[in-house]
Amino acid sequence: MSKDKAKEAEAPEEGVDGEAPAKKKPKMMVLIIAGVAALAVLGGGGAGAYFMFLKPKPAGEHAEEAKDKKKDKKEKKGEHGAKDGKAEAGAPVVKEGPDGVVFYTLPDIIVNMQTADGKATFLKLKLTLELPNEELAEELTPEMPRMNDMFQTFLREMRPEDLSGSQGSYQLRMEILRRVNLLVAPHKVNAVLIEEMLIH
Structure with missing residues (x-):
């Protein structure tokens, strides 16, 4: 048998117009397109993540973020102490007074007092x-x-x-002023005002 005939016998039979190799080419094209699409998606996601999280912010945005944080902090402080006379139950009320002073109204204090005859008496x-200043009011609220x-x-x-x-x-x-000033030292409270005092 000649060498040419041996090669023809070993070679797989091709269909009419070489159909077998044509079937392999579309599979390769699909794989290549899928690979390119996957790279595009991953690259786009990576670029999106960079611009959202890692890219340095312009100077103006840092100032805005600082303002927002300050505002959030004030709102959280508002949870502890109400302003302008609107009080939550058990929260102090902070009002601005004349000459830059701040009035810090405490929640009502009710105590059982001692009596000589043992009768229940409440104050x-x-x-x-x-x-x-208002800074002291902000520091005083956590000390409630x-x-x-x-x-x-x-x-x-x-x-x-x-x-009496x-x-x-x-x-x-x-006496209350002395004790409060010991509590807030080195700061100092100007005065204690008694708005209401009832003995039952």
Whole structure:
């Protein structure tokens, strides 16, 4: 058998007009197109991620973000202390006063007082602290649990006769002022104002 005839016998039979190789070419084209599409999707996603998360922001955007953070911080502080007389239950009310002072009205304080005869007697106090600035009001709000504890401990030891007359009210204000200033040191509260004092 000649070499040419041997090659023809080994070679696979081609269909009419060479159909077998044509079937292989479309499969290769589909794979190439799918690969290019996958690269385009991955490249587009990577570019999108870069522009959204990694690209440096212009200077103006940093200033806006700082303002937004400051605003969020103030709103969170508003959860602790209400302003302009609109108070949530148990939250202090902060109002601006004359000459830059700030009035910080505490939630009502109710304590059971000691009496000589053992009769149940309650003291209800509504106090306002006069503060030198709003920054102190912002620092004072997180201290509310400590202040409440101080008021409860101190006022429970008082007797109704300790509060009688203007001298009793004056001494009460001075003692509360001294104790609050110890709590907020090195800052200083200007004055304690008694808005309401009831003994039941």
